[in-house]
Amino acid sequence: MPEQLSLLLPVWAGDRPDFLTEAFRSSVEEQTRRPDQVVIVRDGPVPAALGSRIAELAATSPVPVDVVALERNVGLGPALDAGLAACRHSVVARMDADDISLPHRFAVQMPIMESGVDIVGSGLLEFGADRGDIVGMRTPPIDPADIRARARFAVPFNHPTVVYRRELVRSVGGYTDFALMEDYLLWAKLILAGARVANVAEPLVKYRVGEGAYARRGGLRQLRAEVAIQRRFKLIGFTTWPQFARNVLVRGGYRVVPERIRRMAYRTVIATYKG
Incomplete structure (x- = not known):
């Protein structure tokens, strides 16, 4: 219907x-x-x-x-x-x-x-x-x-x-x-x-x-938000301890690498369009 x-x-x-x-x-x-x-x-x-x-x-x-x-x-x-x-x-x-x-x-x-x-x-x-x-x-x-x-x-x-x-x-x-x-x-x-x-x-x-799309995906504020969401996920039982550790390491690391590396990682892994 x-x-x-x-x-x-x-x-x-x-x-x-x-x-x-x-x-x-x-x-x-x-x-x-x-x-x-x-x-x-x-x-x-x-x-x-x-x-x-x-x-x-x-x-x-x-x-x-x-x-x-x-x-x-x-x-x-x-x-x-x-x-x-x-x-x-x-x-x-x-x-x-x-x-x-x-x-x-x-x-x-x-x-x-x-x-x-x-x-x-x-x-x-x-x-x-x-x-x-x-x-x-x-x-x-x-x-x-x-x-x-x-x-x-x-x-x-x-x-x-x-x-x-x-x-x-x-x-x-x-x-x-x-x-x-x-x-x-x-x-x-x-x-x-x-x-x-x-x-x-x-x-x-x-x-x-x-402009600034990749810069906004990184930085201290984004890192804090990333760690906070991973803590919340563990608290509500959405992730396990190994998943929490992996996510903080990988996703948190993405927030603090230089912008050119973040751009490269995003384009390679997430935005797959090649033109």
Whole structure:
């Protein structure tokens, strides 16, 4: 039976109005199967131009739009939790304010959800200066057993591509305020709760890679976040002591190597597109 879909799209002061317009239109107007509701979370005050663009998109949208306006910037996790509370439908799709959904994204993902799955992600294409400048591709694990196994070492879903069941996400506590790793923690909690997981290898989202992407994946802040998430995984029983030690060594080491080595490792292992 067809299910209805809410699209959850957070926006903050650093987002560009033109990128937001592309993201919104690609995920709503250009979809062969449109969402039934859009929830835009304004995470704190935004510049006037961005605020006007949000209002314009909401006013001209072909589907209902609810804008959740937070008084202060609370960060991605809490902002998404606030947006989930405003979603009216049981199935929710994630979208970022600077990415692009391919036109058949929801036409592919929704039948999978309707088959009884709790969360489905997809592959994604990384792009640079414009949507035609493809610089990488991320292909997630497809088999449910492989998804669960990979999650003990690496993020098993591409966050901007996921569609999931709202009540299951809320039943495990939602995203919470776990900066930089809020999505990874949520996937672990869902898997521990017995979520029925799926991925589509086909890229259904184009992910914008801005300047400084590799620098942001490293540094002391990222290292601290990495160690913190690994400690949480061990605490909740998601990983074993050997897995904890491996992850801190390998994943923690990735955060502190020189940027050129991090770029090389990322391109070799994760972003497999060769042009």
